[in-house]
Amino acid sequence: MNSFTALADSTRRDIVSMLARKGELTAGEICKRFEMTAPAISQHLNVLKEARLVRMRKDAQRRIYSLNEAGISEIETWVAEVKAIWHERFDALDDYLQKLQGKEKRNVRRRKNQREQG
């Protein structure tokens, strides 16, 4: 799952902003801030971890979560990709419309010629 799919969920977005503000939080601390069961939050944390948006380390019995820079830079890369896609798209649009109009102009000319000849 990529970073953006992971962030399509509002609870997961809230967890990420919370970690951005606090730096580090234990699973228990994160859980306390949501009206959700511990297993539900734990599942969200797993999704974020798999998407490399958060990191987890164990300290005795506690699981401590923080942001993972790798996932964050993936987002920046992704923004650059979106821009590249749209630049390509606009190139293709411009080419396509040029051809289309060339064709239309030729058709108009042909029809005009046909009329003049007929």
Place this chain on the structure above:
Amino acid sequence: MSADERISESKDREIVVERLIHTPRALVFKAFSDVEHIGNWWGPNGFKTTTHEFDFRIGGVWRHTMHGPDGTDYPNYSVFTEIREPELISYNCGTSPDEKFWFHSTISFEARGNDTNVRLRLLLASTDLYQEVIKHGAVEGGQQTLERLEKHLLGD
């Protein structure tokens, strides 16, 4: 990078891409609003597009799959939120009706003689993310906390 892109990046969660298309506005608008045209350029490079549903009206659904050059399929599900012919098209865009939208897209068309300036504005749905995570301060802050904690644990 254009001046416009610089401005948009400072606005945190926006992606803006702009282009002068060498075609009159009415036809450019048609290339976005007519399903017959879209498949011919939507691409991008190496991609093919299959449109399953294209209902061009406010509240109408546009469902299409982008087929990547490596065979990966990317499903897209969009709902038109604003249409003002020939100057603007807005839609919310995501991957399926069961998921939250990822972006709000606005495409505006500005006539410049026989050309058209097309401006795409993507607003990320994950506002929190953009405001709080992309800011390096937040990430660095997290890192500093981590270092402090490590020192503390090591009894430093």
